[in-house]
Amino acid sequence: MAYVPLADQELELHHPHSWVTKYVWSQDHKVIAIQYGGTAIAVGVVALVLSLLMRMQLGFPESFDLIDPSSYYQSVTMHGMIMVVYLLTALFLGGFGNYLIPLMCGARDMVFPFLNMLSYWVYLLSVLILMASFFVGDGPTGAGWTLYPPQVSMEGTPGNNTGILLMLGSLAVFIVAFTMGGLNYVTTVLQYRCRGLTMMRLPLTVWGIFIATILGLFAFPALLVSAVMMLFDTLLGTSFFMPAIIEAGTPMDYGGGSPILFQHLFWFFGHPEVYIVALPAFGLVSDVLSTHARKNIFGYRMMVWAIIAIGGLSFIVWAHHMYVSGMNPYFGFFFATTTLIIAVPTALKVYNWVLTLWEGDIRMNAPMYFAIGFIFTFIHGGLTGLFLGNVVIDLPLSDTYFVVAHFHMVMGVSPVLVLFAALYHWFPKVSGRMYHEGMAKFHFWCTFLGTYAIYLPMHYLGFLGVPRRYYAMGSTDFIPESAQDLNAAITIAALFVGASQIIFFVNIFWSLRNGKKADANPWGSASLEWQTPDTPPVHGNWGDELPTVYRWPYDYSVPGAHEDFIPQNTPESAEPTVSDEHFDPDKDQSLADV
Amino acid sequence: MSLFKQLTEKPWEKKGVIGGMRPEVAFDTAPEKVALVFFLVIASVIFSMFTVSYVVRMDLPDWEPLSEPSQLWLNTGLLAISSVLFQWARTIVSSGGQKNLTMAFIGGGVFAILFIAGQMITWQGLQASGYYVASNPANSFFYLMTGLHAVHLLGGLWVWSKSSIRMIAGGKPEDLRLSIELCTLYWHFLLIVWLLMFGVLSNT
Numbered sequence: 001m002a003y004v005p006l007a008d009q010e011l012e013l014h015h016p017h018s019w020v021t022k023y024v025w026s027q028d029h030k031v032i033a034i035q036y037g038g039t040a041i042a043v044g045v046v047a048l049v050l051s052l053l054m055r056m057q058l059g060f061p062e063s064f065d066l067i068d069p070s071s072y073y074q075s076v077t078m079h080g081m082i083m084v085v086y087l088l089t090a091l092f093l094g095g096f097g098n099y100l101i102p103l104m105c106g107a108r109d110m111v112f113p114f115l116n117m118l119s120y121w122v123y124l125l126s127v128l129i130l131m132a133s134f135f136v137g138d139g140p141t142g143a144g145w146t147l148y149p150p151q152v153s154m155e156g157t158p159g160n161n162t163g164i165l166l167m168l169g170s171l172a173v174f175i176v177a178f179t180m181g182g183l184n185y186v187t188t189v190l191q192y193r194c195r196g197l198t199m200m201r202l203p204l205t206v207w208g209i210f211i212a213t214i215l216g217l218f219a220f221p222a223l224l225v226s227a228v229m230m231l232f233d234t235l236l237g238t239s240f241f242m243p244a245i246i247e248a249g250t251p252m253d254y255g256g257g258s259p260i261l262f263q264h265l266f267w268f269f270g271h272p273e274v275y276i277v278a279l280p281a282f283g284l285v286s287d288v289l290s291t292h293a294r295k296n297i298f299g300y301r302m303m304v305w306a307i308i309a310i311g312g313l314s315f316i317v318w319a320h321h322m323y324v325s326g327m328n329p330y331f332g333f334f335f336a337t338t339t340l341i342i343a344v345p346t347a348l349k350v351y352n353w354v355l356t357l358w359e360g361d362i363r364m365n366a367p368m369y370f371a372i373g374f375i376f377t378f379i380h381g382g383l384t385g386l387f388l389g390n391v392v393i394d395l396p397l398s399d400t401y402f403v404v405a406h407f408h409m410v411m412g413v414s415p416v417l418v419l420f421a422a423l424y425h426w427f428p429k430v431s432g433r434m435y436h437e438g439m440a441k442f443h444f445w446c447t448f449l450g451t452y453a454i455y456l457p458m459h460y461l462g463f464l465g466v467p468r469r470y471y472a473m474g475s476t477d478f479i480p481e482s483a484q485d486l487n488a489a490i491t492i493a494a495l496f497v498g499a500s501q502i503i504f505f506v507n508i509f510w511s512l513r514n515g516k517k518a519d520a521n522p523w524g525s526a527s528l529e530w531q532t533p534d535t536p537p538v539h540g541n542w543g544d545e546l547p548t549v550y551r552w553p554y555d556y557s558v559p560g561a562h563e564d565f566i567p568q569n570t571p572e573s574a575e576p577t578v579s580d581e582h583f584d585p586d587k588d589q590s591l592a593d594v
Numbered sequence: 595m596s597l598f599k600q601l602t603e604k605p606w607e608k609k610g611v612i613g614g615m616r617p618e619v620a621f622d623t624a625p626e627k628v629a630l631v632f633f634l635v636i637a638s639v640i641f642s643m644f645t646v647s648y649v650v651r652m653d654l655p656d657w658e659p660l661s662e663p664s665q666l667w668l669n670t671g672l673l674a675i676s677s678v679l680f681q682w683a684r685t686i687v688s689s690g691g692q693k694n695l696t697m698a699f700i701g702g703g704v705f706a707i708l709f710i711a712g713q714m715i716t717w718q719g720l721q722a723s724g725y726y727v728a729s730n731p732a733n734s735f736f737y738l739m740t741g742l743h744a745v746h747l748l749g750g751l752w753v754w755s756k757s758s759i760r761m762i763a764g765g766k767p768e769d770l771r772l773s774i775e776l777c778t779l780y781w782h783f784l785l786i787v788w789l790l791m792f793g794v795l796s797n798t
Contacts, residue, residue, distance in 0.1 A: 111625045179636060183629045190620035191628055196611040197618050200603040217636050225643040228738070236727050238734040240651065255731065256656040261647055268643075300605065308601075546617075552605035572609050 015539060027113035028539050029098045032120050034430070036094030039120075043127050044087035045501075050075040052498045059491025061472045069471045070158040073142030076469070077159075078130075080145025081167070084273060085174060086127055088415055092280035093178070093216065094123060096422060097185050097209045099430065103529035104206050106194025106547045106569075108540045110184040119184070122177035129170040136162040144469065146266060149241040149259045153234055155248065164234060168227045175220045175227075185213045194528075196549035200304065201568070203527045203553045204297060207304050208283020211311040212276045218315070219272035226265035233257070263325055267318040274411050275314040279307055281418040282349055285371050287553075288421045289353055291525045292368040293360030294564050296554035298352040306345035313342040323394045332391040339389035343382070350379060361557065361564065363523075366440030370421035373448045374414050381410025384459065399469070402462020405455045413451045420447070420504065427508070428522050429529060432536045433515030439507040446500035453493035457486050526565045527553035630776050634783050637746060641787055644742070645794055648735050652798065659798035660732040663719055669712035670792060676705035677785040680778040687771045696761055699774060702781065703754040710744050732798055739791055743784065750780050 016022035026032060054075050057067045067075075098116065102109050110116045133140035142158035143151050147167065153160050159167075189202070189210045202210075229240040239255035241262040246252070290297040297303060319327065319335040353375055362368065384406040388394045397403060420443070427435050464483055466473065473479060521530040533543045547569040555566040597620055612618075621628055651657065679702035686695045717737065727737045757773040 112629070179633075183632055186632055187625045187629045191625040193618040195617050196613065198603060198605070198612050199597065199600045199618075199620070200605045201612075217632060218639055221636055221639040222643050225640060225647065228742075229647065232727075232734060232738060236734075238728045239656070239731055240647070240734060244656075256654050257731070258651060258654060261650050265643060265647065296606065301602075304601065548611060550611060551609050554606070 025117065027109070027117045029102050029110050029113070029116060030430075030537060032116055033095050033097075033099035035120050036090055036098060036123065037096075039124055039127060040087050040091040040095060043082055043131070044091075046131070047079045047082035047087060048498055048501065050079040050082075052495060054079065055491040055494040057471065059488040059494075070139070070142060072471045073144070074140045074158050074163075077142050077145050077147075077167075078133075078140050082130070083412065084145065084277070085171070086130065088277045088411075088419075089178070089216070089273070090123060091419060092277060092284075092415070093185065093209060093213060094120065094181055096205070096280060096284060096426075097181070097213065099426070100205055100529060101185055101188050101209060102192070103532065103537065103541060104203050104527055104553075105188060105192055106197055106528050106542070106549060107188060107192045108542060108546070111187045111192050112184050115180045116184050119177050119181035122173060122180065126170045126174035126177055129166055129173060133159065133163045133166040133170075136166065138163050141167045146263075146270070147230070148266075149230065149233065149257070149262050150243060150245050150254075152230070153242060154245075165231070168231050168234070171227050172224060172231075175224045178216055178220055182213045182217045185209060186217070194546045194549060197528075197568075200301070201549055201552045203283070204286040204300070204303055204307070205280070205283040207307050208279040208281070208286075211307050212279040215272045215279070215311050215314060216276045219269045219276065221269075222265050223269035226262055226269075229265075230262065260322075260325055263322050264318070267321045268315070270321060271318040272311075272314045275310055277411055277415050279311065281374070281415040282307065284422040285374050285418045286349075286353065286356075287527065288367045288371045288418075288425050289356050290554055290556065291425070291523050292363045292365060292371070293357050294363070294524075294556045295356050295360040296552075296556055298355040298358075299348075300552070300554065302348060303352055306348050309345040310342060313338060313345075317342060320389055320394070323391050324398045329391075336389055336391050340386065343386060343389075346382060350375065350382070366435070366437060366444060367421045367425035369441060369444040369448075370417045370424065373444065374417040374421065376448075377409050377417060377451070378414040381406060381408075381414055385410055396465075397462055399467050400462035400464075401458045401466050401468050404468050405458035405462060408458075409451075409455050413455065417448070420444070423508075425523070426529075427511070428518030428535070429532075430536055431512055431515070432518055433511050434518050434522065435511040435515060436507050439503055439510075443500060443503040443507065446503065447497060450493055450497035450500060454490050454497065457490055461486060521567075524563070524565045526551075526555050526567050528568050531567050531569050624772055626772060626776060627779075630779060634780070637783070637787070640742070641739075641791065644735070644739050645791075648739070648794060651731050651735070654731075656731065657798075658730045658732055660725060660730070660736055660795075662736075662792075662796050663716050665712060665716045665719065666792060669709050669716065670788065672705050672709040672712055673785055673788055676702050676709060677778075677781045679705060680774075680781045683774050684778040687767050687774050690767075692767050695767060699754075699761060699777075700758055702777070703751060703758060706747055706751060706754075706781070710747060713740055713744055716740075736795055739795065743788055743791060746787075747784055750777065750784065753777060753780075 016026060016028070022028075023031060026035075053064075053067055054072060056064055057072055098110070101107075130140075138159050138161050140159045141147070141152065141163040143160075143164065147164070151157050152164055189206060193199075193202075226241075229238075232238040233240055233242045233254070237253055239257035241259055242252070242254035242257045243259060244251070244254060244256050286297050286303060317335060317339045319331065320339045323332055323335075357372070384402070388397060388403065388406055424435055424440050427433070461483055464479060466479055466483055466487075473484070518535060520532070520535045523530070528547060528549070529537075531547060532541055548571075549568045550571045551566065551568055553568050555561075555568075557564045558566055679698050683695055683698035683702060686693070686698060717740075720733070720736075725733050727734055753773070754777055757770060757777065760773075761770055
């Protein structure tokens with residue numbers, strides 16, 4: 001029996017009948033996206049405050065009573081885990097994935113709306129479990145976001161009882177939530193596209209989120225497995241990871257488990273996780289750059305292949321996080337090689353972003369500021385990654401601030417700049433209002449220059465050998481006193497950047513009420529989400545009839561066209577053209593054929 | 595058009611509706627089946643990770659092999675019968691028939707419940723003989739991996755029970771066809787996982 005494509009089937013839309021089913025127990029992908037986004041940003045603010053507490057201690061040691069060694073390590077751990085998993089993963093996939101996939105695919109909703117709703121509530125549960133650890137007796141775990149055994153269970157580590165249990169439980173629940181959402185995103189992209197929308201007509205945003213979701217679906221199981229085994233070690237006294245160990249002169253009740261095994265499992269998840277965050281960012285920034293440069297994205301096919309290649313390679317580089325754990329030199333050589341190879345498709349993407357800007361009719365508005373800012377920070381973060389991918393360079397730098405600077409530039413600042421670019425770019429569609437351009441640009445400069453003021457000097461601290469993960473440096477002969485001055489300056493910059501995020505929230509909340517009413521397509525964008533009959537789109541997205549797609553989503557500045565963009569759902573026959581005398585083929589030559 | 599072929603398309607060249615008036619799908623099948631296949635891949639990754647961990651941990655000096663109870667052979671038979679009955683139900687519904695459908699489908703689930711009961715008897719027997727979960731890593735892995743397999747089976751039984759209720763309530767075979775197909779696929783997967791796991795756990 002031939003299968004009737006989903007877009008041809010009558011979809012039960014579960015139209016909401018009350019305020020609760022519309023805004024709380026909603027099955028509408030757009031409401032779920034906003035719920036995901038709001039929760040992720042709220043928990044991200046908690047993580048931001050924790051980082052400022054850490055910086056205050058590092059910049060002005062022993063000056064603040066509220067930060068002691070335990071709370072410092074708890075802040076380090078919670079900051080890292082929240083930012084990577086509960087903010088970035090959730091916001092890119094749960095937030096932007098939910099909002100944009102059905103709209104960009106010309107669908108009415110996700111394939112499984114109930115599962116989608118469940119995904120958010122289970123995610124919220126995971127966040128609540130994690131936040132609960134702040135209120136239990138021993139507080140959250142302070143073992144570092146990598147949760148390495150045996151330290152995680154030792155007496156000296158804060159949160160080694162309830163804190164670690166809540167962390168592991170929360171991660172397990174998060175993975176369940178992610179799986180429910182992820183199955184939706186993947187199936188929707190594969191099976192729920194409208195007429196004419198082939199895979200190669202999808203915007204790069206969808207490609208980035210699609211491949212990142214597949215990475216997540218295959219990588220998170222490794223974290224689940226390690227979390228379950230560690231839960232067994234902690235709760236039941238098994239010895240999967242816990243080695244035979246003596247604590248304060250007393251042998252612990254553990255056999256000869258393998259802490260290195262945990263590291264392998266953790267980083268088999270941990271490295272793809274970098275790309276789970278990066279690939280959606282790559283996709284979103286490609287669309288923002290193309291739209292505001294009024295140019296088709298340079299090398300679309302290569303951009304898609306690069307996303308797939310990066311996704312595949314990300315599973316065979318994990319041990320570069322473990323060089324200092326000790327390994328067979330051939331093993332290290334293999335992982336150094338694969339790590340450097342992954343730079344090739346990544347660099348290709350950077351070149352293509354720059355070439356998309358080349359000779360574009362660039363509109364310097366806030367999303368474009370953030371997108372171009374991302375190119376800078378990503379190049380800087382990426383280049384230091386080339387250093388650290390080599391075993392001999394990584395060994396002396398691994399436990400220094402050089403690594404902190406590297407990963408914050410490449411997977412902290414860079415994705416966050418894309419998030420802001422995307423939030424400003426799609427804000428008019430989501431809210432029906434324009435944001436305040438002046439505030440947004442001011443927010444950009446504070447964030448962009450501020451983060452450079454934080455992380456550039458941090459590389460230098462790393463070269464000096466200043467160790468990371470230390471609560472206080474004390475008097476160390478090889479570190480000059482001037483390093484502490486630099487630390488103080490970094491802290492001031494961090495406080496400034498942290499405070500400047502208030503501008504973003506003021507802008508968003510002010511604009512929701514007072515912003516200028518947005519047109520349906522204020523940027524003149526060609527992709528489908530801007531072609532909805534209503535702004536913001538209503539439940540069901542498309543009115544009576546689903547759109548039909550006639551072209552790719554990057555028809556900008558097409559020679560001979562009346563406007564500088566042609567929406568994806570515009571048929572060839574309806575395409576307005578300028579008369580021949582206005583068309584200069586040399587001047588209007590498109591760069592499409594690359 | 596195959597997914598691989600699509601990746602070589604030059605989308606900037608081709609205008610108009612590709613694929614006629616039919617919406618674009620990557621696979622000519624129900625989305626539920628696509629999602630289930632993805633889920634099976636995820637479950638495979640989980641079981642593979644445990645297997646790799648098992649093999650790595652086995653090489654460490656404190657490992658004491660666990661001799662698997664003979665009850666497991668009986669349990670394996672129960673799960674195999676369960677899988678065969680699901681396959682029978684699938685064959686009936688695919689050929690448009692209805693006779694014996696309820697017996698085959700409900701029977702498949704009942705044998706799966708018997709399998710889980712058999713596993714619980716095995717765990718109790720091991721406990722009674724002093725093979726506790728924390729007394730040796732081989733024991734820990736045995737309880738963990740068989741427990742995880744049982745949890746997956748329980749998830750399947752939840753879906754099976756919903757379909758069974760619909761079937762008993764007089765649901766039409768054509769409306770239940772997809773559920774039966776998906777249950778069958780899931781049960782075959784869990785049988786294969788069990789056979790591989792049994793092989794690995796026995797090889798200590």
